[in-house]
Amino acid sequence: MHALTFEHVTKRYGREVVVDDLSFAVQPGRVTGFLGPNGAGKSTAMKVLLDLARATTGRARIGGRRYRDLVSPARTVGVVLEPNAFHPGRSGRNHLRVLADGLGLGAGRVDAVLGLVGLDHAADRRVGAYSLGMRQRLSLAAALLGDPPVLVLDEPGNGLDPQGIRWLRDLLRDRADAGSTVLVSSHLLAEVEHLADDVVVINRGKLVTAGALSALQHAGVTVRSPQAAVLVDLLAAAGASVTPAPDGATVVHGMSPARIGDLAAERGVTLHELSAHAGSLEDLFLRWTADRSEVDLAARKGEVLA
Amino acid sequence: MSTWSRLLRGELRKLTTTRMPLAFLGVLVLLAGLNGVAVVAGTDMDGSKAFIATALDQRSMMAFANNAMMGAALFGAIATAREYGHATVVPTYLAEPRRARAMLAQLVALLLAGAVLSTAGALLIVAAVALALPATDYAFLVSIGGVSQVVAASAFAGAAGAALGAGVGTVVRNVGGAVTATFLVLMVLPPLVVQLTSDAASWMPATLGTVVSGVTTEVSTASALLALALWGALPNLLGLWALQRRDLV
Numbered sequence: 001m002h003a004l005t006f007e008h009v010t011k012r013y014g015r016e017v018v019v020d021d022l023s024f025a026v027q028p029g030r031v032t033g034f035l036g037p038n039g040a041g042k043s044t045a046m047k048v049l050l051d052l053a054r055a056t057t058g059r060a061r062i063g064g065r066r067y068r069d070l071v072s073p074a075r076t077v078g079v080v081l082e083p084n085a086f087h088p089g090r091s092g093r094n095h096l097r098v099l100a101d102g103l104g105l106g107a108g109r110v111d112a113v114l115g116l117v118g119l120d121h122a123a124d125r126r127v128g129a130y131s132l133g134m135r136q137r138l139s140l141a142a143a144l145l146g147d148p149p150v151l152v153l154d155e156p157g158n159g160l161d162p163q164g165i166r167w168l169r170d171l172l173r174d175r176a177d178a179g180s181t182v183l184v185s186s187h188l189l190a191e192v193e194h195l196a197d198d199v200v201v202i203n204r205g206k207l208v209t210a211g212a213l214s215a216l217q218h219a220g221v222t223v224r225s226p227q228a229a230v231l232v233d234l235l236a237a238a239g240a241s242v243t244p245a246p247d248g249a250t251v252v253h254g255m256s257p258a259r260i261g262d263l264a265a266e267r268g269v270t271l272h273e274l275s276a277h278a279g280s281l282e283d284l285f286l287r288w289t290a291d292r293s294e295v296d297l298a299a300r301k302g303e304v305l306a
Numbered sequence: 307m308s309t310w311s312r313l314l315r316g317e318l319r320k321l322t323t324t325r326m327p328l329a330f331l332g333v334l335v336l337l338a339g340l341n342g343v344a345v346v347a348g349t350d351m352d353g354s355k356a357f358i359a360t361a362l363d364q365r366s367m368m369a370f371a372n373n374a375m376m377g378a379a380l381f382g383a384i385a386t387a388r389e390y391g392h393a394t395v396v397p398t399y400l401a402e403p404r405r406a407r408a409m410l411a412q413l414v415a416l417l418l419a420g421a422v423l424s425t426a427g428a429l430l431i432v433a434a435v436a437l438a439l440p441a442t443d444y445a446f447l448v449s450i451g452g453v454s455q456v457v458a459a460s461a462f463a464g465a466a467g468a469a470l471g472a473g474v475g476t477v478v479r480n481v482g483g484a485v486t487a488t489f490l491v492l493m494v495l496p497p498l499v500v501q502l503t504s505d506a507a508s509w510m511p512a513t514l515g516t517v518v519s520g521v522t523t524e525v526s527t528a529s530a531l532l533a534l535a536l537w538g539a540l541p542n543l544l545g546l547w548a549l550q551r552r553d554l555v
Contacts, residue, residue, distance in 0.1 A: 047553070047554075051399075053553035053555070068403035079400055082396050082555060084392075085397065086392060087324055090324055091323070094323040098397075099316070101312060101316035102316040102401035103401060104307050
């Protein structure tokens, strides 16, 4: 079992802080979605984990060890990281054979993963002639070559057709169910919503939130009241984050339904609805990663009430 | 299979699964052809063919070590730098995160490739000259030992050149930049150094190539071999230092 741990990892390039005091853990047996806007620092964090980049401070470990200290690192961790990390003049089969040589694996394993990702028909074609989806399948084949118990995948669904997405989802689910550790970054939020057990969200290098996706999705409370303005002021004054929903309801974060009900009762505010809010991952992601200046601007305009 | 042999096997497969070696071999065939044409059609300023009159002249014509070093250096620089361009360094260093070991495996593979290509180049030129000489009034005068030395010198210089290029490629990490830097190191730097200190002329690659080929005797053959090896080794020490300090991607 290999948990992945980031402990206060900071990565600077000159004066730019790309990853900022990042701490979280990825547990075996679960699929963890690694989310963040472009440039949030996801890929850099993965590179630090894999010893491809050095953390300025902090440390990242795989099963308690640095990547370089693993007994057989590439057989322990399967990686999809750089898009198009191929020599365009080399065939897909030869690309994998080069990697298989490095891992001490035979041609049989290469054939097996080519079949697994559905590339056996194009294995002897130059990678330069591959479509984006075929290249992505080749990347996945490379990651699976050593049958590793840990998968670290950066945007593995890019370019895959719907069948490929479904296949990838099933593969990652099967792996996690078998006890593997799966960390997968993706911009396909709907896909992550289907796939991930846990999510880790970062923005501008900092951890925004981490935890079980189902718990995070139900972290808000929907409130409906004929005295909405009074209620909003009341909840905001009590420290809750209050956001108007498009249907006229109000979504409250940072306060339990019981506390909201108690506050409303104390002030005599009538409630027509008080229920757990099941937000979509997209809504949550946009809220988690909203630019602070945009939030402030929206607050000034009265769109965000606290 | 040991880690070392796994890595070396992978690096050799990298080199043999693209068309680059064939492209370089094509250049070698062209160079050999030009040598053959020069033997048949070329003359000295006085219209004679004195440049192929003696065994030493013929050996000088066939001495390929300097060209081998330049060609193999370009081969090494391109092979190494393109790994960064294509990001294929990522799986390489994921398979072997101890960077010095992975770099050494690549270096050894390139040494072998440089030696093989340069040997092929030298043999092609020897064959071209031997085939062209009957069209002149001169016979092939170089002994088997002489031919062997020319070929061996090319192999050694080619290996040193490939190493030099690999080191430059590791430092520069960009194919265009690595090719330019290799050209500067082998073609521009030596004349500048000689202008600053003429004593250094004997230690420049071109001179060392003629020494190990048995054409000139500015320094001893052993010293020339050592100096060529140093030309190949120094950029790799710099490359290793850079590789250990820098992020890979």
